[in-house]
Structures are given as structure tokens and as C-alpha cells.
Amino acid sequence: MDLSPWIEKLRNGDPRALARALSEVEDRGPRAEALLRQLFPHSGKSWRLGVTGAPGAGKSSLVNRLAAHLRGEKKSVAILAVDPTSPFSGGSILGDRIRMQSHHADPGVFIRSMATRGALGGLAPTTIDAMVVLEASGHDVVIVETVGVGQAEVDVVRLAGIVSVVVTPGMGDDVQALKAGVLEIADVLVLNKADQPGADRTQQQLEAMLSTAHNGHPPPIVRTVATEDQGIGEWLAALRSKERPENAAAAYWREKLLAMLGQRLLEKIVGEVLTEEQLSEAANEVANRRRNPYDFIAEVVAKAGLS
Amino acid sequence: MDLSPWIEKLRNGDPRALARALSEVEDRGPRAEALLRQLFPHSGKSWRLGVTGAPGAGKSSLVNRLAAHLRGEKKSVAILAVDPTSPFSGGSILGDRIRMQSHHADPGVFIRSMATRGALGGLAPTTIDAMVVLEASGHDVVIVETVGVGQAEVDVVRLAGIVSVVVTPGMGDDVQALKAGVLEIADVLVLNKADQPGADRTQQQLEAMLSTAHNGHPPPIVRTVATEDQGIGEWLAALRSKERPENAAAAYWREKLLAMLGQRLLEKIVGEVLTEEQLSEAANEVANRRRNPYDFIAEVVAKAGLS
Numbered sequence: 001m002d003l004s005p006w007i008e009k010l011r012n013g014d015p016r017a018l019a020r021a022l023s024e025v026e027d028r029g030p031r032a033e034a035l036l037r038q039l040f041p042h043s044g045k046s047w048r049l050g051v052t053g054a055p056g057a058g059k060s061s062l063v064n065r066l067a068a069h070l071r072g073e074k075k076s077v078a079i080l081a082v083d084p085t086s087p088f089s090g091g092s093i094l095g096d097r098i099r100m101q102s103h104h105a106d107p108g109v110f111i112r113s114m115a116t117r118g119a120l121g122g123l124a125p126t127t128i129d130a131m132v133v134l135e136a137s138g139h140d141v142v143i144v145e146t147v148g149v150g151q152a153e154v155d156v157v158r159l160a161g162i163v164s165v166v167v168t169p170g171m172g173d174d175v176q177a178l179k180a181g182v183l184e185i186a187d188v189l190v191l192n193k194a195d196q197p198g199a200d201r202t203q204q205q206l207e208a209m210l211s212t213a214h215n216g217h218p219p220p221i222v223r224t225v226a227t228e229d230q231g232i233g234e235w236l237a238a239l240r241s242k243e244r245p246e247n248a249a250a251a252y253w254r255e256k257l258l259a260m261l262g263q264r265l266l267e268k269i270v271g272e273v274l275t276e277e278q279l280s281e282a283a284n285e286v287a288n289r290r291r292n293p294y295d296f297i298a299e300v301v302a303k304a305g306l307s
Numbered sequence: 308m309d310l311s312p313w314i315e316k317l318r319n320g321d322p323r324a325l326a327r328a329l330s331e332v333e334d335r336g337p338r339a340e341a342l343l344r345q346l347f348p349h350s351g352k353s354w355r356l357g358v359t360g361a362p363g364a365g366k367s368s369l370v371n372r373l374a375a376h377l378r379g380e381k382k383s384v385a386i387l388a389v390d391p392t393s394p395f396s397g398g399s400i401l402g403d404r405i406r407m408q409s410h411h412a413d414p415g416v417f418i419r420s421m422a423t424r425g426a427l428g429g430l431a432p433t434t435i436d437a438m439v440v441l442e443a444s445g446h447d448v449v450i451v452e453t454v455g456v457g458q459a460e461v462d463v464v465r466l467a468g469i470v471s472v473v474v475t476p477g478m479g480d481d482v483q484a485l486k487a488g489v490l491e492i493a494d495v496l497v498l499n500k501a502d503q504p505g506a507d508r509t510q511q512q513l514e515a516m517l518s519t520a521h522n523g524h525p526p527p528i529v530r531t532v533a534t535e536d537q538g539i540g541e542w543l544a545a546l547r548s549k550e551r552p553e554n555a556a557a558a559y560w561r562e563k564l565l566a567m568l569g570q571r572l573l574e575k576i577v578g579e580v581l582t583e584e585q586l587s588e589a590a591n592e593v594a595n596r597r598r599n600p601y602d603f604i605a606e607v608v609a610k611a612g613l614s
Contacts, residue, residue: 037601044596054361249594250587257590258573260604265572266565268613280557283564287556289351294344297567305612306575 003031007038010137013076015110018137022112025129036129043135046078046142049239051190053166058192061226062166062235063145067109069232070141078110078139082127082146110139128256162242164235166190167206170198183209186219187242190235194223273304310338314345317444320383322417325444329419332436343436350442353385353449356546358497360473365499368533369473369542370452374416376539377448385417385446389434389453417446435563469549471542473497474513476505490516493526494549497542501530580611 009017021039025032049066051059060081067077114130127144134142165186183189189210191203203221210218220238224231270279285291316324328346332339356373358366367388374384421437434451441449472493490496496517498510510528517525527545531538577586592598 033601037599040599040601041596250591252590253593253600254586254590257586257593257600257603258577260600261576261607262569262573264604264608265576265611265613266569268608269568269572270565272613279564280561283559283561284557286560286564289348292344292347293560293564293567294340294347296564297571300568301571301575304572306572306579 001031003035003038007035010039010133011042013107013138015107018110018133019112021133021137022114022130025133026114026126028126032129036132039136040132042138043132046135046139048131048135048161049141049143050161050163051143051145051166052163053190053192054168057166057168058226059145059166062190062192062224062232063143065226065229065232066143066236067141068229069236071108074108075140076108076110076138077141077143078134078137079112080127080130080134080142080144081111081113082144110134110137128260161248162187162239164188164190164239166192167202168193169196169202188219188235188238189221191221191223192226194231195225195228199223269300269304274300308338310342310345314342317346317440318349320414320445322414325417325440326419328440328444329421329437332440333421333433335433339436343439346443347439349445350439353442353446355438355442355468356448356450357468357470358450358452358473359470360497360499361475364473364475365533366452366473369497369499369531369539370450372533372536372539373450373543374448375536376543378415381415382447383415383417383445384448384450385441385444386419387434387437387441387449387451388418388420389451417441417444435567468555469494469546471495471497471546473499474509475500476503476509495526495542495545496528498528498530499533501538502532502535506530576607576611581607 006017006021010021021035023029024035051063053059063079067079070077112130112134114127131142131144163185165183165188167189169191189206191199191206193199203223206221207218210221220241222231222235222238224235226232270276282291282293282296286293286296313324313328317328328342330336331342358370360366370386374386377384419437419441421434438449438451470492472490472495474496476498496513498506498513500506510530513528514525517528527548529538529542529545531542533539577583589598589600589603593600593603
């Protein structure tokens with residue numbers, strides 16, 4: 001099948017062609033791989049931003065405001081809202097509808113929600129593919145936003161070039177908990193709801209925590225009130241002051257190639273070397289302690305000719 | 308090398324033998340696999356509990372209190388605190404020290420922190436292995452506790468048999484955000500800090516959300532104040548009222564076998580079929596759009612003889 005007409009429409013920013021391509025990729029449809037191969041050379045030109053933070057921190061409002069500011073500069077914006085905890089994309093539909101209202105008359109903003117929990121536990125590959133599609137569609141800015149503060153979320157926003165971590169006043173112990181893993185990846189910290197009590201104290205805590213991090217170059221802390229459109233210009237300026245070190249893209253792709261490879265290997269093995277039935281039977285036997293999982297894995301690897 | 312003396316000590320509850328085995332498994336040392344093969348048949352007898360929830364919800368205090376109650380019944384308890392976001396186990400050392408203080412005179416409580424972020428992105432395998440070791444050491448109860456509320460955390464606590472999700476009053480939107488993925492796995496909901504304002508309202512919100520979930524059998528909500536040792540007995544009773552359906556262990560092991568297999572396949576490919584240098588070179592080329600990642604993956608899979 002000739003994909004050229006589809007790809008041409010997509011590259012010209014046709015939202016329906018784009019939405020169809022994202023669905024094809026998300027569902028791992030029959031044309032997904034051919035599509036991705038042809039789109040990949042056109043990716044890599046968008047300004048990529050990642051936004052993460054604890055639930056309730058106001059990420060969606062912030063991202064909507066940021067998109068509006070970028071639209072004011074005539075930039076086209078695509079927003080990918082990723083929920084790595086849910087196997088159901090449908091779970092985010094309501095959120096999409098609410099968000100669409102503020103941008104729905106504007107063809108320059110494309111919003112898509114995505115759940116990335118795959119049957120084989122593969123998280124990153126689908127998100128990588130969706131990014132390739134969105135970048136190839138020629139949007140000036142692609143913003144990836146995630147729910148949650150765990151490893152999967154960190155992996156997702158690291159897909160983006162410049163990462164903002166959103167925190168709110170009065171997080172207290174939560175700030176300590178954020179320390180592990182999440183603050184390390186922040187290029188910019190956004191202290192949202194900065195008009196609420198405790199904002200100064202949270203900022204001081206953050207500054208203290210960050211003073212020893214990032215090799216003496218702590219990320220800037222920007223105070224915002226998303227609901228009042230306050231601080232968004234400052235946030236944008238902080239993002240623009242950040243540039244990824246030259247080897248970041250290679251390091252990024254090293255990890256992504258591994259994730260894609262792991263996913264593909266599992267897909268190959270389960271179905272070809274190991275049937276679903278054999279897997280279920282082995283799981284049953286291991287559960288009853290009649291089989292040793294470490295022996296089983298070694299057997300499968302040997303059967304695949306890899307031992 | 309004969310591992311029998313080590314294994315015998317470990318099975319007799321020697322904390323040093325246990326700590327050494329956990330380190331061996333965590334570092335993927337040379338004796339890890341042989342150790343795990345021999346320990347596996349002795350696992351599966353402990354009562355396994357998982358505790359998760361947002362940062363700052365008081366999970367550690369709750370788990371400490373639960374351990375104290377179980378000690379009152381002369382049960383031995385092992386606590387595995389997993390941080391899936393951090394590549395550095397050291398990050399949790401301070402937390403360990405603080406927690407050890409309340410139990411350090413008691414050989415019946417073993418506490419271990421673990422960071423599970425592996426170089427190849429493997430999360431679950433190390434935790435599965437650590438659980439096998441802890442169970443084989445003969446502890447009556449093994450409690451797995453995680454920081455964070457994302458997919459990795461969900462995966463970790465699902466390792467345990469019975470899952471508690473900890474929430475606090477006034478979470479507001481956060482409760483909505485929890486909905487996706489995290490509440491679904493709760494066998495028991497713990498509303499901690501239940502003496503704070505908004506507890507009744509949060510409970511009502513939770514009840515409303517849960518009324519349609521779990522096929523009309525919503526999980527119980529237990530109100531606790533960990534700092535005051537309130538509600539812990541009720542929590543324990545709620546946990547004891549829960550039993551995993553018969554096929555849960557098989558479903559659990561089906562997923563774990565896949566995770567272990569994915570990890571092992573990557574380890575085999577990177578180093579044997581694909582050198583680290585080739586991987587780095589490919590990443591560089593992909594980053595510069597001189598190579599197509601989809602072609603590269605297909606090539607590696609073919610080279611491994613799997614296409």
C-alpha cells in the first residue's frame with residue numbers, strides 16, 4: 001500500500017491524518033512500522049518540552065497556558081498527554097474534551113491523550129513512536145505531559161528535550177520524596193499555585209535541595225499561578241535559556257533503542273519460540289512451585305538460540 | 308562454589324547472610340543466579356503485603372506500625388522499601404537509619420531499601436528476585452513498600468499478594484488522578500491522617516469512585532492515624548479478610564516471567580549480538596538522523612537469528 005498521500009497530508013498538518021497515524025501507531029496496526037520508517041527522517045526539528053509533577057499540581061492548566069503563549073507567537077503546538085499507568089486510553093477522554101474547549105477553534109494546537117501500558121509491559125516504545133509522528137507533522141513545539149511521579153513518568157518526559165518539574169506549595173515531605181529521581185531530571189522547576197500559603201518556604205526547601213545538585217548549576221525555579229496566567233512568560237523564557245548538551249540526543253537514543261529492542265525481542269519470542277499456552281502453563285507451574293522460573297528463562301533463551 | 312552454608316544460614320534467619328544475598332541479587336553478582344535457583348523452592352510461604360500511595364501519605368510510618376502489631380503476635384517481618392525512580396540505593400540510606408531506630412533491637416524485623424532502576428531499564432526482575440530471597444529466609448510476613456504513584460510502583464506492589472493504597476484527606480484532584488491504574492489494584496484503601504480536616508469528604512469521594520469499581524465489591528476503606536497508632540488493628544483485620552483469587556498467582560507469574568525474559572534477552576543481545584560500541588554508534592547516527600531506528604532494530608533482530 002502506498003502511504004505517500006497519507007504522509008503528505010500528515011506533513012501538511014492535516015489533523016485527521018495525524019490522528020489516524022497516532023492511532024495506527026498506538027494500536028500497533030499493520031502499517032505502523034512502514035509509516036514510522038517513512039516519517040522518521042522528517043522528525044527531530046520540533047522544540048520538545050516535557051512536563052511532569054505530582055497529581056494535582058496543575059500540569060494541564062500550565063501546559064494550556066504555555067500553548068496559548070506560544071500561539072501568540074504564531075507557533076504551532078502539539079500536546080501529548082501520556083498516562084503511563086492506565087491500559088485504557090479512554091480514561092483520558094473527558095480530560096481531552098475539557099481541554100479542547102480552550103483551543104478547539106484553533107487549528108494550531110493539536111491535543112492527544114495516550115495510555116501507554118502495553119500487554120508486554122512496554123512503556124516507552126509507543127511514546128517514542130508517537131513523538132516521531134508528531135514531530136514529522138511539522139508542529140513547531142511538541143509538549144509531552146505526564147500524570148504521576150514515578151519511573152515510567154520520568155522515562156516519558158525524558159523523551160522531551162527540556163524537562164519542567166511542577167511542584168506546589170506545602171508539599172513538605174513530598175518535596176523530599178521528589179528528590180529521588182524526579183528533581184534530577186528537571187531543567188526548570190515550576191512552583192505553581194505560588195499565591196498559596198507556604199510558597200516561600202517550599203521555594204527555600206527546593207533551593208536548599210538543589211544547591212548541591214546539578215554540579216553546582218541548579219535549575220531555575222519559576223513561580224506561576226496557572227489559573228491567573230501569571231509567570232508563564234517567565235517560564236517560557238527559562239525554557240528558552242536551556243539547551244541540551246550536545247551528547248544528550250545520542251544518550252537519549254541509546255536508551256530508546258534499548259527499550260525498542262527489548263519490546264521487539266519479547267514480541268518475537270512470545271508467539272514464535274514460546275507460545276502463549278506454554279507461557280501460561282509455565283506461569284501455573286511456577287505459581288505452584290513445581291517449576292523454577294530461573295530454569296524456565298534459561299530454557300527459553302536457549303531455545304531461541306541465544307544461550 | 309558450594310552455596311549450602313550460606314543458604315542454610317539465610318534460611319535460619321541470619322540477617323547478615325540475608326543482607327549479603329540481597330546485595331548479590333541487587334548487584335547481579337556471579338552467584339546470584341545459582342543462589343536464586345536454590346532459594347526459589349523455599350519461597351512462597353510468607354504472607355505478602357504491598358503498600359503504595361502518593362509521596363508524603365505516611366506509608367513508612369504506617370508500615371512501621373503494622374510491623375509492630377505483627378511483632379506483638381510474634382510474627383517475623385521483613386520490609387522491602389523499593390524506590391523505582393532512583394538508580395542509587397544509597398539515596399534511601401538515611402531513611403533506613405531512621406526507621407531502624409524503632410526496630411533495631413528486634414531481630415524479628417528486617418528492613419531493606421532498594422533502588423531498582425537498572426542499566427537496561429529493568430525494573431521488576433530485581434524486585435522479584437529480592438522477594439524470592441526474603442521469602443526463602445522464612446519471614447512470616449514480607450511487606451513491600453514503594454515511593455511514588457506511577458506504573459513502576461504499581462508493578463512493584465503487585466508483586467505482593469494483598470495491596471494497600473494509602474491516601475490522605477484533602478487530596479482533591481489527586482484522588483481523581485489516582486483513579487487511573489492505582490485504585491484498581493487496591494485490596495484495601497487506607498485513609499491515613501484521618502484526624503485532619505477533610506477526611507470525611509475524601510472518604511465520600513473515594514466511596515463514590517469505588518462504588519462502580521471492582522465489580523460491585525469495592526475494597527474497604529480503613530481510617531488510620533499512623534503517628535498515634537490509631538486504626539492499625541482494623542487495617543490488619545481488613546488485610547486478613549482478603550484472599551487472592553486462585554488464579555492470581557499464575558497471572559502474577561505470567562507477567563513476571565515476561566519481565567524476567569525481556570531483561571535476560573536484552574542482556575544476551577547487548578554484549579553478544581550487539582556490542583556496546585555498535586549501540587553507541589547507532590544511537591549517534593539516529594540522533595543525527597543519519598540512521599533510521601526502525602531499520603536498526605530490524606537488523607539487530609535479524610542478526611540475532613530471530614527475524
